[in-house]
Amino acid sequence: MQNALTKEINTTNLPTKEGRFGEFGGSYIPPQLQAVMDEITQAYEQIVQDPAFLNELSDLQKHYVGRPSPVYHAKRLSDAVGGAQIYLKREDLNHTGAHKINHCIGEVLLAKKLGKKKVIAETGAGQHGVALATAAALMGLECDIYMGAVDIKKEAPNVSRMKILGATVVEVTRGTKTLKDAVDAAFEAYLQDPVTQIYCIGSVVGPHPFPMMVRDFQSVVGIEARKQIQEMTGSLPDAIVACVGGGSNAMGIFSAFLDDKLVKLYGVEPAGRGLDTPDHAATITKGSVGILHGFKSLLLQDEKGEALPVYSIASGLDYPGVGPQHSYLHSIGRVIYDSATDREAVEAFYGLSRMEGIIPALESSHAVAHAIKLAQKMSKDEVILVNLSGRGDKDIDFVMEHYPLVEYEPQEGGDGFEEFLAHIKQK
Structure with missing residues (x-):
């Protein structure tokens, strides 16, 4: 366990003594x-x-x-979407339902x-x-x-x-x-x-x-996943995807792969109702350097340096800042930060539920949405590992009230799976 807490620090020599x-x-x-x-x-x-x-x-x-949490091959979803094989690090199975x-x-x-x-x-x-x-x-x-x-x-x-x-x-x-x-x-x-x-x-x-402290305690996710995915596939993944609000689940899984330059790392921010609207929380994508809550990082802020109101369908992602290590990894180009809209997250929420019997948290659904888009650009022998950071029990009532299932059902017959996936593939 001592190595689990110190591996990533020894690898990158960060943060400095001053926490930078x-x-x-x-x-x-x-x-x-x-x-x-x-x-x-x-x-x-x-x-x-x-x-x-x-x-x-x-x-x-x-x-x-209940550690280690398992890694699961979402084969049915992978086959239907086409392209790369999607694997899930099942942090949703932890006691309390999240990382x-x-x-x-x-x-x-x-x-x-x-x-x-x-x-x-x-x-x-x-x-x-x-x-x-x-x-x-x-x-x-x-x-x-x-x-x-x-x-x-x-x-x-x-x-x-x-x-x-x-x-x-x-x-x-x-x-x-x-x-x-x-x-x-x-x-x-x-x-x-x-x-x-x-x-x-x-x-x-x-x-x-x-x-530093939260990252170190979360590093167990990446350490487990690195060993598990190699046992399952014989190699490291081609890509790792995790949602990013403050960024704890992402840093947890990224930390074990930062030195593996052939492994692409993707952080997925909430694009909300669209990056061309004020209703998002895409801090790295749209933010600038500032200070909030005692640390310097990229922030969504006004001309006076005050944090802007932010929005996401996922309550755990609607934060105007982001962890400083994420800002650093963005600045050196080690992690690619992209975003997913509310609509894309809800589609992924239903898609994973219907295709694999796994109801993800809306936060995690942002990562699943990006993995689906990414998979279609990759070959079938490539592997995407998604950090499924939490389960969706907490979101069920909200989703059913505001994004009813009927929107995702076929117009005539069928069980909804094929039309849902065709809808994604048309994007």
Whole structure:
């Protein structure tokens, strides 16, 4: 497990001691909070060298989270779409239904080592909130989750899960009432008492050491996937695809392949209602360099440097910033960042459900949508590995209300599969 947490750092030698990935990252926070961040950094650097911590983390990953998560060949979908073979890294099968549990277990273990009494966090789609509430319940800590009013309504099942697990869900009603505002509120609450509580951020964002720490805890995804795909296919994949909001699931799987230059890496941002509209959250595609929530990265911002309102059908992706390592990987050309619209994500949501019996999260559906388009440009002996970051239980009611299944049924007879796939192939 020690190698799992340190492999990617040793490979790239990033971040620097100051938490920088090139010009990105760092720590732009008040001096009193910087002292707390320094304490967290020191504790983290010590704890990842502690065999007792690593053994406990490994044990929980195996016996509680259910790791390793499998890699699955989506053969029926691959054959129907044509082109490359699509494989899925099934993070949706983890306990709590997404990749978020990977770093939440690590963060709460760290909180206990530091003697904290409470963990606090933001959540958009609710998966990070559920995962943190789960880890807090497991380890006997209090838990406050800040969530925008829009997302509370949209992701009601996850709100109920958090409450059942004993967390206090704090509704955020200001601004756009979504993820960015939830982060603002959680940071403010943390500033009021950084001594007895710890902010367990939900992605590879925020001031140093959070982008590094969350990436390291998520690196288990890439380490497993690298071994699994070689066992299944005899070689590394030709391409890896993951959705990108803040970017934790993508960094988790990308981290094990960054030195493999023949493996193309694709991060898929939310294009929402279109990149030619203001209703998207394609930070890398349309953003510029700025500072938000204590770190420097690419942001969607106005001429004054204020974060713009953003939008995505997927609550976990509607963030105006992105992890600093993603901005760095974009700047050096190692990762290709593209986008998928709401419509494309919903089509992929239905497509994977109908073709493979797997209902993906709307966040993950963005990656599936891009993989479908990418596969059609590749040969049948090539392989695409998609990080299926979460399951779609939380999205079912919303999708059925706003994007009813009848839109994707054939006009006359049939079961919908062929017409659905023909519709995709015509694009």
